[in-house]
Ligand SMILES: O=P(O)(O)O[C@H]1O[C@H](CO)[C@@H](O)[C@H]1O
């Protein structure tokens with residue numbers, strides 16, 4: 392039995408942070424950072440079954456062209472992904488009456504639709520980039536056993552060498568998205584990329600506002616990195632823990648982002664919401 396302090400179930404039978412009940416979760420899940428983007432995704436739905444809001448976690452379940460889909464916001468950061476993924480997995484795979492793990496595993500397909508900063512000439516503002524691999528600057532995955540089984544150690548070593556890694560208390564890790572889901576969601580209109588999930592928006596993504604950076608050359612080294620067939624394409628803030636935790640749990644997960652910042656040219660598209668609906672439609676059609 393999982394103790395009440397470990398998996399917290401609210402008095403109404405919903406899970407602690409999301410406030411969602413087990414019967415309200417679909418097998419197909421879209422994840423977005425911004426709670427307002429949940430309503431945008433759901434505006435494409437044909438029917439709406441339920442809507443729940445709690446903190447930054449806004450959830451709607453409905454149907455799109457006959458497919459039952461849940462869309463949920465996770466806020467900003469890989470630490471929030473730890474909460475959202477653990478609670479979604481519990482909703483699917485823990486019996487809330489007996490607090491025991493269900494005998495039959497239920498697999499979720501999770502697609503995060505995010506915004507991102509592009510790092511290559513071939514990832515301009517408005518392009519869509521899938522994180523086929525994610526580089527985590529965060530540490531969430533290290534707290535879970537068997538993390539080495541879902542990490543790409545060769546890629547990690549190449550990063551350490553080529554980036555001449557100087558931040559010795561942080562060990563970037565590399566994880567892959569679910570390849571079958573990437574194939575299902577991405578056509579020629581989505582770039583297959585390698586995404587850094589940074590543990591911050593400013594310094595950890597090489598942005599200097601007032602504070603100096605510990606390694607001012609890091610972004611330049613990231614942009615020049617080449618290993619095997621891979622180049623690093625973009626920055627966002629959640630794809631690493633999403634891909635890593637989902638792989639450990641046995642779910643299918645991936646992140647696809649719309650590029651809204653051109654980090655090479657120093658340009659920003661603050662009106663980015665215009666190209667997000669097109670990406671949402673593509674994901675809804677293909678999930
Ligand atoms: O637009 P979302 O999905 O929030 O994604 C990106 O935008 C936020 C930072 O502005 C981070 O969450 C980052 O991952």
Ligand SMILES: O=c1cc[nH]c(=O)[nH]1
Pocket residue numbers: 506507508509592596626627628651652
């Ligand atoms: O540059 C960017 C843009 C959106 N989200 C990020 O994390 N970084």
